Amino acid sequence: MAANSSVITPAITAAIVDADRRSARDARADRAFRWIVTAAGIFVLLALACAALSMLRGGREAFSTFGLGFLFSTEWDAVNHHFGALVPIYGTLVTALIAMIIAVPVSLGIALFLTEVAPDWMRGPVGAAIELLAGIPSIIYGMWGLFVFVPLMGEYVSPWLDAHVGALPLVGPLFTGPPLGIGMLTAGIVLAIMVIPFISSVMREVFLTVPTRLKESAYALGSTTTEVVWDIVLPYTRSAVIGGIFLGLGRALGETMAVTFVLGNAHQLTASLLMPGNSIAATIANEFTEADSDIYRSSLIALGFLLFVVTFIVLAAAKLMLRRLSRQEGAK
Amino acid sequence: MFNSIKSRFVAAGLASVIGAASAHAADITGAGATFIYPILSKWSDSYNNATGNRINYQSIGSGGGIAQVKAGTVVFGSSDKPLDPKELDDAGLAQFPSVIGGVVPVVNIEGIDAGKVRFTGPLLADIFQGKVTRWNDPAIAQINPDARLPDGAITVVHRSDGSGTTFNFVNYLSKVSPEWKSKVGEGTAVSWPVGVGGKGNEGVAAYVKQIKGSIGYVELAYALQNRMTYAAVQNAAGQFVQPSLTSFQAAAAGADWKNAKDFFLVITNAPGENAWPIAATNFILVYKQPKDGAGTKAALDFFKWAYENGGKQAEELDYVPLPKGLVEQVEAYWQAQIKL
Numbered sequence: 113m114a115a116n117s118s119v120i121t122p123a124i125t126a127a128i129v130d131a132d133r134r135s136a137r138d139a140r141a142d143r144a145f146r147w148i149v150t151a152a153g154i155f156v157l158l159a160l161a162c163a164a165l166s167m168l169r170g171g172r173e174a175f176s177t178f179g180l181g182f183l184f185s186t187e188w189d190a191v192n193h194h195f196g197a198l199v200p201i202y203g204t205l206v207t208a209l210i211a212m213i214i215a216v217p218v219s220l221g222i223a224l225f226l227t228e229v230a231p232d233w234m235r236g237p238v239g240a241a242i243e244l245l246a247g248i249p250s251i252i253y254g255m256w257g258l259f260v261f262v263p264l265m266g267e268y269v270s271p272w273l274d275a276h277v278g279a280l281p282l283v284g285p286l287f288t289g290p291p292l293g294i295g296m297l298t299a300g301i302v303l304a305i306m307v308i309p310f311i312s313s314v315m316r317e318v319f320l321t322v323p324t325r326l327k328e329s330a331y332a333l334g335s336t337t338t339e340v341v342w343d344i345v346l347p348y349t350r351s352a353v354i355g356g357i358f359l360g361l362g363r364a365l366g367e368t369m370a371v372t373f374v375l376g377n378a379h380q381l382t383a384s385l386l387m388p389g390n391s392i393a394a395t396i397a398n399e400f401t402e403a404d405s406d407i408y409r410s411s412l413i414a415l416g417f418l419l420f421v422v423t424f425i426v427l428a429a430a431k432l433m434l435r436r437l438s439r440q441e442g443a444k
Numbered sequence: 445m446f447n448s449i450k451s452r453f454v455a456a457g458l459a460s461v462i463g464a465a466s467a468h469a470a471d472i473t474g475a476g477a478t479f480i481y482p483i484l485s486k487w488s489d490s491y492n493n494a495t496g497n498r499i500n501y502q503s504i505g506s507g508g509g510i511a512q513v514k515a516g517t518v519v520f521g522s523s524d525k526p527l528d529p530k531e532l533d534d535a536g537l538a539q540f541p542s543v544i545g546g547v548v549p550v551v552n553i554e555g556i557d558a559g560k561v562r563f564t565g566p567l568l569a570d571i572f573q574g575k576v577t578r579w580n581d582p583a584i585a586q587i588n589p590d591a592r593l594p595d596g597a598i599t600v601v602h603r604s605d606g607s608g609t610t611f612n613f614v615n616y617l618s619k620v621s622p623e624w625k626s627k628v629g630e631g632t633a634v635s636w637p638v639g640v641g642g643k644g645n646e647g648v649a650a651y652v653k654q655i656k657g658s659i660g661y662v663e664l665a666y667a668l669q670n671r672m673t674y675a676a677v678q679n680a681a682g683q684f685v686q687p688s689l690t691s692f693q694a695a696a697a698g699a700d701w702k703n704a705k706d707f708f709l710v711i712t713n714a715p716g717e718n719a720w721p722i723a724a725t726n727f728i729l730v731y732k733q734p735k736d737g738a739g740t741k742a743a744l745d746f747f748k749w750a751y752e753n754g755g756k757q758a759e760e761l762d763y764v765p766l767p768k769g770l771v772e773q774v775e776a777y778w779q780a781q782i783k784l
Binding site for chain 1: 506508510597599606628629630631632633636639640641642643647650651655656
């Protein structure tokens with residue numbers, strides 16, 4: 113370049129210099145961009161680590177006093193300062209499980225209906241309605257659960273379950289009990305209603321991303337809608353669908369207000385889903401304001417840490433399962 | 445359903461919004477029990493109109509109130525559970541009663557009207573321990589010869605959150621039942637042997653209204669305003685009394701305040717023919733030698749004003765103002781204990 117510099121007109125030189133400068137600027141901007149997004153990513157990790165560590169620190173008194181027994185004790189006695197986390201952990205898992213058993217198939221149905229079956233004029237309004245449902249604050253679900261849904265459960269559903277299902281072997285013990293209306297089953301159902309909008313709107317979005325030509329090819333080969341859904345849409349979107357389910361599961365595990373209203377908040381371990389129980393988030397919400405001793409407060413913070421751990425384990429287990437599934441798929 | 449309660453809070457909220465907009469008069473900061481929040485808000489509003497001074501009260505719960513006043517972030521704290529003189533001394537705090545309330549057992553039994561079912565203290569303890577489990581139990585029938593109680597299961601409803609209401613209720617049960625005292629004990633939250641937990645008075649009220657055959661306990665105001673089926677309870681003098689402002693007042697007047705150092709007295713199971721056995725007191729905590737002398741003086745001025753002028757408003761909200769003798773004792777205590 114130096115040798116030719118005499119024949120290159122100054123205009124071209126200027127253009128080259130300008131271009132060099134621009135690419136240097138672009139490179140700088142690109143570096144800055146990288147830094148910013150990396151910082152955002154690290155920020156999430158840091159926030160997570162800080163939250164987990166500070167809860168672990170806050171709960172250290174409980175962990176050191178009760179040791180591993182904290183995880184397996186059903187006792188929760190603020191007078192004698194004996195605390196155990198088994199009842200809240202159990203309640204959290206059971207209510208979230210009930211919620212997912214109901215919410216996943218229903219959400220799948222809603223999303224498939226909206227993307228594959230519903231006439232065009234319905235898709236907009238129903239889609240909007242679901243997003244609206246997702247925006248309702250949980251206290252409203254709690255109030256609705258307590259004042260509308262609990263009486264229905266107590267009056268009709270619980271007595272029926274007790275009479276007809278309660279006598280069956282195996283599942284019977286799950287459905288026996290007085291017709292209180294409140295309890296783990298009610299909480300699970302209310303949770304299901306709360307997470308359905310989340311899961312179904314994620315599913316709807318991802319179903320819309322399935323390339324039309326794939327679906328049309330299948331239809332052209334004579335597939336029915338059912339076959340298109342099972343063989344084209346779901347395999348194509350599986351990981352995103354599972355992501356949507358995780359989102360709902362995370363919300364179900366950590367939901368506080370709605371559960372507090374309908375779960376019954378009793379520190380008792382019972383097999384029956386019709387009986388009151390407790391969840392981690394509900395226990396903390398209920399008792400933190402008046403936790404008047406250090407060990408009490410520490411136990412509640414330790415519960416918060418355990419919620420972290422429980423959520424992590426549940427999500428990790430689900431991820432592992434997913435990976436195994438996709439490996440089987442590959443082997444096929 | 446909770447209209448009147450709600451309107452109290454709305455009124456309080458409005459008062460604080462309007463307050464925030466106006467100029468900075470002397471703000472008296474306090475924090476603590478939710479129990480006195482409605483009446484404090486009302487008093488605060490009237491006091492502001494009368495003097496221009498405002499009360500900024502955060503109803504964060506008794507435990508929080510005690511912690512905040514000990515940390516020195518507020519001028520006064522408020523607790524439904526009195527601190528013992530030693531704890532007060534250690535923290536340099538003075539303690540005095542502000543207003544009287546009380547706890548009322550409420551039931552949901554088909555065909556039974558308010559005030560028509562009666563309990564004794566030990567019977568309540570047995571029910572809340574899960575020892576008496578059916579409404580037609582002989583122990584209940586024996587003291588309710590006129591009431592036709594159904595053959596139904598009893599569902600116990602208690603508070604799920606720590607609460608002064610719970611404290612006073614289980615304090616009473618501990619006083620009348622040695623078994624309760626040894627097995628469950630007392631505190632703002634206890635390990636309930638049976639039952640379901642509702643969040644707040646409104647949670648308990650809602651559960652009791654919805655679950656047939658249930659029994660719970662709420663503050664008097666909730667029982668009256670929600671027209672709940674409250675029960676009569678036998679008092680220390682052996683009389684069955686109905687919960688009312690009169691019987692609460694009788695309990696406050698009959699209680700042995702004279703011998704209570706720093707007003708360290710829970711007035712459950714109070715003597716007196718007409719005394720309600722589960723009456724409760726709310727307590728105010730201030731520093732004996734405050735750093736912020738002007739603030740504490742303003743707070744005491746406010747309570748002095750409330751004792752003198754706030755009685756009617758208190759009764760409107762179903763609180764019981766302190767009896768006259770007790771007010772005099774409180775003011776003498778201020779003179780003697782608090783150095784401003």
